[in-house]
Amino acid sequence: EAQVTQNPRYLITVTGKKLTVTCSQNMNHEYMSWYRQDPGLGLRQIYYSMNVEVTDKGDVPEGYKVSRKEKRNFPLILESPSPNQTSLYFCASSGTPGLSNYGYTFGSGTRLTVV
């Protein structure tokens, strides 16, 4: 089944404790992206990657890191989480612009609480 898999689904952590949210896709998509969703603010792009070893900042990259060492994986790293990073996070992937698979497929989301 074609899918984007995120883990964990739920995470409660303390301020300053480094964490990683994993994301993996099995569709051989070039493009992957991380979003956070907050009430009243909608989905905001954190980072995106156009292919292996190619990443760029989205609208709200502060406090986050990403890496793209393999095509299928795109982990999101919070080196020193803070309470304002409490949010619902989504990973998404898509194919190449112009092709029929250009729409996003989203993971199921990770609900992160930083206390």
Next chain:
Amino acid sequence: RKEVEQDPGPFNVPEGATVAFNCTYSNSASQSFFWYRQDCRKEPKLLMSVYSSGNEDGRFTAQLNRASQYISLLIRDSKLSDSATYLCVVRPGTGGFKTIFGAGTRLFVKA
């Protein structure tokens, strides 16, 4: 001005009604347009792409007006299961990958 703006919601409609969602975008270089549906606390799911000539998928019709930088989604014969948030999405296409989501419009379909 937001890059992608949608109708403020929520929309409350009876079953069987026709409902229209509107969306405007500010970047005239935008090339790809989509409507997504998001159920409460779930991931967004692609509802349909929006093509220049307009396109239809069952009860759903999407329209694009590039001159006015406007996208619309029409749902005919609303079902209870159509209750969700509808997100307008704009992507620049080749040469750029920054994707912008509208804030979404909540739809409640009532019996």
